[in-house]
Amino acid sequence: MSMQSPITEYLADIIAATNHVDSGAVADYIPELGAADPNLVAVAMSTVNGTVYASGDAEHRFTIQSMSKPFAYALAIETHGLETVLDRIGVEPSGEAFNELSLDPETGKPRNPMINAGAITTHSLIGDDEDACVDRMLALFSRLAERPIEIDEVVAASELETGDRNLGLAYLLHASNALRQDPRTVVTGYIRQCAASVNVRDLALMAATLANGGVQPNTGERVFSRMGTRHLLSVMTSCGMYDAAGDWLTTVGIPAKSGVAGGIIGVLPGQVGVAVFSPRLDAHGNSARGVEMMKLLSDDLGLHLMEASRPARSSLRETRTTSVDGRPATVYVLQGDLVLSSIESLVRELIDNPPPTELVVFDMSRVDEVLPVARRTSAETAAKLIDEGHQIALIDPENTIPGFRDSHGRAVERWTSEHMDATDR
Ligand code: GLN
Numbered sequence: 001m002s003m004q005s006p007i008t009e010y011l012a013d014i015i016a017a018t019n020h021v022d023s024g025a026v027a028d029y030i031p032e033l034g035a036a037d038p039n040l041v042a043v044a045m046s047t048v049n050g051t052v053y054a055s056g057d058a059e060h061r062f063t064i065q066s067m068s069k070p071f072a073y074a075l076a077i078e079t080h081g082l083e084t085v086l087d088r089i090g091v092e093p094s095g096e097a098f099n100e101l102s103l104d105p106e107t108g109k110p111r112n113p114m115i116n117a118g119a120i121t122t123h124s125l126i127g128d129d130e131d132a133c134v135d136r137m138l139a140l141f142s143r144l145a146e147r148p149i150e151i152d153e154v155v156a157a158s159e160l161e162t163g164d165r166n167l168g169l170a171y172l173l174h175a176s177n178a179l180r181q182d183p184r185t186v187v188t189g190y191i192r193q194c195a196a197s198v199n200v201r202d203l204a205l206m207a208a209t210l211a212n213g214g215v216q217p218n219t220g221e222r223v224f225s226r227m228g229t230r231h232l233l234s235v236m237t238s239c240g241m242y243d244a245a246g247d248w249l250t251t252v253g254i255p256a257k258s259g260v261a262g263g264i265i266g267v268l269p270g271q272v273g274v275a276v277f278s279p280r281l282d283a284h285g286n287s288a289r290g291v292e293m294m295k296l297l298s299d300d301l302g303l304h305l306m307e308a309s310r311p312a313r314s315s316l317r318e319t320r321t322t323s324v325d326g327r328p329a330t331v332y333v334l335q336g337d338l339v340l341s342s343i344e345s346l347v348r349e350l351i352d353n354p355p356p357t358e359l360v361v362f363d364m365s366r367v368d369e370v371l372p373v374a375r376r377t378s379a380e381t382a383a384k385l386i387d388e389g390h391q392i393a394l395i396d397p398e399n400t401i402p403g404f405r406d407s408h409g410r411a412v413e414r415w416t417s418e419h420m421d422a423t424d425r
Pocket residue numbers: 064065066067098099116159166191194258259260261285
């Protein structure tokens with residue numbers, strides 16, 4: 001089969017389907033961010049086995065901004081233990097904008113680690129001085145993304161010049177003894193943490209590590225503990241999208257975090273990490289087109305946490321070679337729900353080990369449900385197989401994939417299981 005995976009093509013479709021979304025405006029309170037090309041767009045995903053798929057401006061680098069906050073928080077928990085961190089930073093959604101000048105009036109603590117007050121406090125917990133904090137964060141990002149991550153010094157310098165609000169927050173925190181270093185030092189370090197330069201591929205891998213319970217899928221390194229990861233994902237779910245958290249949880253329904261450069265990461269525990277990028281922001285400071293892309297991904301991929309859980313075992317139960325009417329055939333026996341992670345492993349198998357026979361049969365008798373992403377991906381896969389000279393037949397007695405055609409609209413033959421039984425075994 002040709003090199004382009006149907007999953008990559010699916011991601012290209014997500015970009016095309018949101019082409020009309022041009023609402024919002026590029027952040028300009030950090031002057032350098034205002035210089036971003038508003039038409040850049042990218043999407044990437046990584047399954048928990050570490051394969052990254054990406055489309056659009058996937059190599060374009062932008063600053064991580066607030067998407068750094070969850071990783072800093074998780075690192076603080078690994079360093080000091082959950083209790084110490086909870087003593088200093090709450091876990092309640094604030095319902096406020098990310099840079100609100102507020103602490104919880106009852107506890108005097110930042111309400112959560114995803115708003116700036118909490119993130120500045122978190123940053124100060126990472127190390128003893130500015131360099132130590134920033135170096136540890138960069139080392140962490142690099143382990144997660146499997147490449148050396150560096151700071152975009154131009155963006156960092158630009159934000160430092162206009163960082164009065166964050167400085168104000170830091171002085172407020174300092175007044176209640178919440179910081180381990182002086183306010184200027186912490187804010188400088190925090191702003192540098194936010195200026196780490198990444199692309200959607202990096203972010204997808206970082207998110208996939210969280211989806212994988214804290215273990216980087218490719219290196220196998222345990223970066224965060226299982227409990228720390230669970231705690232972090234809970235906080236991302238309730239607080240990650242600021243004052244849009246309720247709308248986000250109901251429509252997209254996965255733990256997520258956005259950044260003002262236009263990125264959003266999302267995590268479906270046990271399955272997949274996703275990342276989108278588009279610089280124009282809505283009124284909440286979340287990427288407007290990014291939110292639309294995430295909604296489509298969530299619907300198509302069945303990502304919403306409150307959907308009945310679908311076990312992510314492989315959809316390929318077995319592969320058999322047999323003969324039908326005297327012709328050699330390869331039979332793929334599929335099973336369970338065809339969700340993103342299960343269809344992904346099947347598609348990869350078909351690319352890595354193309355079927356050796358002209359005749360290819362997909363036995364869907366044991367398949368329960370086919371999600372939209374699996375249907376689209378299967379249609380692309382069928383088209384590739386047909387283009388390469390294969391003849392395809394489906395055995396689908398329960399009609400789990402009604403009216404199935406390949407992505408060029410060509411009908412695919414349907415056989416009954418008797419058809420097979422009569423001819424082989
Ligand atoms: N560095 C930015 C700030 O503190 C991050 C904000 C964000 O991405 N929401 O203002």
